[in-house]
Amino acid sequence: MSEQDIFIRQEDFDRLEQAIxxxxxxxxxxxxxVAERLMxxxxxxxxxxxxxxxxxxxxxxxxPRQLLGYxxxxxxxxxxxxxxxxxxQDIQYNNVPLEETPALLxxxxxxxxxxxxxxxxxxxxxxxCPxxxxxxxxxxxxxxxxxATARYLIRNPLTQSLPRKFKISYSGCxxxxxxxxxQDLGIVATRKEGREGFKLLAGGGLGPHARQAVVLEEFIEEEALLPAIEAVLALHDKYSDRxxxxxxxxxxxxxxFGVDEFVRKFREEYARTSAAFDNARAPRGEWRQAREDALVCGHGAPRQVMPQHQPGLYAVPIDVPxxxxxxQQLRGLCALLEREGHSELRATQDQNFIVFNVPEAGIEPLADGLKELGLGLPRAGTNVVACPGTRTCQLGITSSRTVAKMLDGGSHDLTIRVNGCQNTCAHSEIADIGFFGKGKRHFGKLIPSYAIRLGGSGLAGGxxxxPGPDIPAARVPMAVKRIQEAFEEGRAEDESFFSWSRRQGAGYFEELLADLTQVREFELSMLQRDHGESAVFRVQSSGVGECAGAHTDPLDKLLLDIAYERNLRDAFAAKSKYKDAAESLANVFALAGQALLIAAGAEDTTPDESELAQALAEALPDDNEVAEGxxxxxxxFADWRxxxxxxxxxxxxxxxxAWLKSARLLCRTLQARRKEQERKKSAQEVA
Ligand code: HEM
Ligand code: SF4
Structure with missing residues (x-):
């Protein structure tokens, strides 16, 4: 199947249009x-x-040409x-009318x-890595x-209805x-005793239960990558709380589970996924001699022109305010890159772009062209990233994007990350100075405020x-300025903010910002409005959002499970592992039986394997072809198992x-009948 076929299928858009x-x-x-459109x-x-x-x-x-599409x-x-x-590193649109989404896609x-x-x-x-x-x-x-990972996992039945989202990153060193x-799964290229492979980190995440990833495997071989990823996904699918x-x-x-048990379960799962895996699908990279003395590009993106390993060529970051x-900027950027002969462009985690293979003499013309477009090379102080906040997000509490525009990370280019709520989509936990929005009462009035995080880093060793003190939103620019000045005065030569802030400790910042945290009654009227808002602040967040995804019908989930198990069955058989294939086939039967019993509304949907035929015969009196089949x-099967x-x-x-096909059809028919009955019933209730 071509890449185009896997990532883009017209029938997806037809389905969305029909669903709308x-x-x-x-x-x-x-x-x-919601389920259709989130997909x-x-x-x-x-x-x-x-x-x-x-x-x-x-x-x-x-x-670059795709910029024209955007x-x-x-x-x-x-x-x-x-x-x-x-x-x-995605590109997204906001404010698209629902009916126009299929046309845009x-x-x-x-x-x-x-x-x-x-x-x-x-x-x-x-x-x-950028x-x-x-x-x-x-x-x-x-x-x-x-x-290869993206291609392996897209439309994979295992990943179509996970308990929640799953995030993967790759680093080259x-x-x-x-x-x-x-990340849920962080993959880091490494070498061990001369062998080439990857270290796996798992279980990282931000937001209200922020947690740094733990080491899942110190080293796996390159060809073990995809089955290892699949094994972590299988764990998520099996054990995460739906x-x-x-x-x-x-x-x-x-x-x-605790780290040890989690690792043990992973290895158990891996034994199965790797046994089924077709090694011909394993991605193989060109391994090189790493130069450990070279510059580290930094938090998700470099902030300066970087020499590439290709002699005489440079990577040039583009600041996108x-x-x-x-x-107009997209068209201009495409024209500029084409004029300068550049084809390698990437979106970076700091909401910027980076362009590669620029010869030294090409840097200046590129920078000049960018300037004309209102873009440019990153300038110290502009390393500020915000999530959408109340501008568009259902969960937004504060206007993160508006206040972010007022902030400057100063000559040391501090990383500043501003979020509209505690979900920290813009990574406040790994910034030099991170903020997330909240409402805080003073004298009975709700003041738009920010919690502060200081001295974070998502890099290795970070x-x-x-936590710092909570600050009213109106005073965030003042707080940033003060922290920045204190850093400039107090840092040792070449000391990073990470090290300086940790040397000072939380108490230092409490004191430094003490007056900014206090709210006196006469100040209420000045502090009660969020940046860019004329109305008095109130928390408008729906508190639910759609980040937890849509509810999946258990029958749909079972049909996906069957598809996944069938894939495993075929993969085992292709490797002549008939014992494993037989176990997968038994699982397929059990899952299909369960799906039919659920669709038929049976009470016991998971009978013992030996009683399944009888249970189906009883549950499907009008469809005995499927039960008898x-x-x-x-x-x-039992004879040959x-x-x-x-x-x-x-x-x-x-x-x-052939039987599965008819069973699936029957499931769908019964499901449609049930949904129609439910719809009629709720219409009657409304009437
Ligand atoms: C409980 C709900 C949510 C959680 C826990 C959550 C968490 C996160 C996290 C941790 C990220 C950044 C990490 C990454 O992308 O690797 C992220 C990114 C993002 N999230 Fe959420 N999110 C939630 C809901 C939402 C909702 C409802 C929206 C708005 C429609 C939203 C919009 C975004 C955007 C736009 C980004 C990319 C940020 C940017 O670069 O502009 N998130 N989310
Ligand atoms: S969920 Fe919170 S942190 Fe994420 S985009 Fe919305 S307001 Fe920002």
Missing amino acids: QDYQEGRIDHNSL LGTYGQWQEGLCMVRSKLPGGRVR AEGLENITCLENVHITTR RLLAKHGITSREACGNTVRNVSG MAGFCPREHVDVMPHID EADCAQGAI ARRSRSRIKFLVER GGDLTA AFGF FAGLYEQ TGLDELVYPGLVEKAD
């Missing part, structure tokens, strides 16, 4: 619509009828102003841009691994510029920031698959 129409005409409920990277905003549409760029890679999107859809680069698809599985409970964009393929420090260019510490989605990430599994680009098939070989297997599987 069905929803508007009352044939499906809101949850079913295609489309979130609801708090503004009724408007959506955020996120395109997915593995490793942040975007071709521009066309802005020009063709009603009232859009700009696109936005995200902290996972079709338009992007024409330019080879996908949004498939950019949101919802799936594997999110695989992010990576310098992958060009960094002098790297052991290997991880781009082929990123691409131990410095870990892609910040594996905050009922409590807010506690359904890998970090909670690490917490629940606020991460936003208009159609740590999450420690199963009984006959299972009898044959331990003696399957290449002679018997194909015939048995052919019959099994």
Whole structure:
């Protein structure tokens, strides 16, 4: 299957269009619509009828010509102003009217841009070192691994309805510029005793239960990568709590099992996924001699022109103010890059771009061209990133983007990350100075405020920031200025903010900012409005959002499980592992039986294997072809179960698959009947 086929399929857009129409005409409920659109990277905003549409760029890679596609999107859809680069190296639109989302997705698809599985409970964009393929420090260019991972997992039945989202990053060396510490799975290229491979980190994440990833494996071989990733996903699928989605990430599994047991379970799962894995699919990179003395590019993106490992060529970061680009800027940037002969462009985790293979003489013309577009090379002080906050996010409490525009990281280019709520989508825990929004009462009045985190770093050897005091939103610019000045005065030569802030400790900052935290009654009127707002502050967050994804019908989940187990069965058989294939086939039967029993509304949906045929016969009195078909098939299977070989297997599987097809059809028919009954019932209740 070509890459295009996997990432982009027209039928996706037809389905979304149909779902929107069905929803508007009352044939499906809101949850079913949400499930369809999240799968295609489309979130609801708090503004009724408007959506955020996120395109997915593995490793942040975007071709200059594709910028024209993004521009066309802005020009063709009603009232859009700009696109936005995200902290996972994606590019997204805001304020897209729901009815126009299929048109936008079709338009992007024409330019080879996908949004498939950019949101919802799936594997999110695989992010990576911004310098992958060009960094002098790297052991290997991880781009082929990123691409292979994205291709392996997209539309994979295992990843279509995970308990929650799943984030993966790749770094080319131990410095870990892609910040594996905050990912569900961080993958870091390394060498051990002369062998080439990867270190695996797992269970990192930000937000209210921020946790740094732990080491899952110190070293795995290159060809073990994809089955290892699959094994972690299988753990997530099997053990994460589907009922409590807010506690359904890998970090909670690490917490629940403890590191040792988590690792043991991973290895158990890996034994199965690796046994089925076709090694021909393993990505193989070109390993090089890493230059440990070369510059580390830093938190998710370099802030200065960097020499590449290709002699005489440079990587040039492009500062994109606020991460936003208009159609005119997109077109201008494409023209500039083409004029200068550059084809390698990437979105970076600090909401900027980076362009590669620029010869020394080409840096100045590039910088001049960027300036004309309102872009430029990064200037010290502008390392400020904000999440959408109340501008568009359903969970936003404060106006993070507006205050971020007023902040400056000073001559030492401090990393400042501003978030509209405690979910910290813009990474406050790994910033020099991080903020997240909250409402705080003073004299009975709610004041828009920010909690502070200080001295964080997501790089190897880093740590999450420690808490500082809460500050009213109006005083955030003052707080930043004061911290910055104190740093400039107090730092030892060449000392980083990370080291200086930790040397000072939390008490120092409490004192430094003490007057900014105190609110006197007469100041209330000045502090009660958030930046850019004329109305008095109140928390408008719905508190729910769509980040936990849509509810999945258990029957749909079972059908996905069957598809995944069938894939395993075929993979085992392809490697002549008939004993494993037989176990997978038994699992397929059990899952299909369960699906049929659920669809038929049976009370006991998980009978013992030996009683399944009888249970189906009782539950499906009107559809006895399927029940009888199963009984006959299972009898044959039981006879051959331990003696399957290449002679018997194909015939048995052919019959099994024919039966599965009719079982699936029956499930869908019964499911549709049930949904129709439910719809009629709720319509009657409303009437
Ligand atoms: C409980 C709910 C949510 C949690 C825990 C959450 C968490 C996160 C985290 C940790 C990130 C940054 C990490 C990364 O991308 O690797 C992120 C990114 C992002 N999230 Fe959320 N999120 C939630 C809900 C939402 C919602 C409802 C929206 C708004 C529609 C949203 C919008 C974004 C955006 C736009 C980014 C990329 C940030 C940027 O670069 O602009 N998130 N989210
Ligand atoms: S941090 Fe909060 S306000 Fe900001 S995008 Fe994430 S969920 Fe929304």
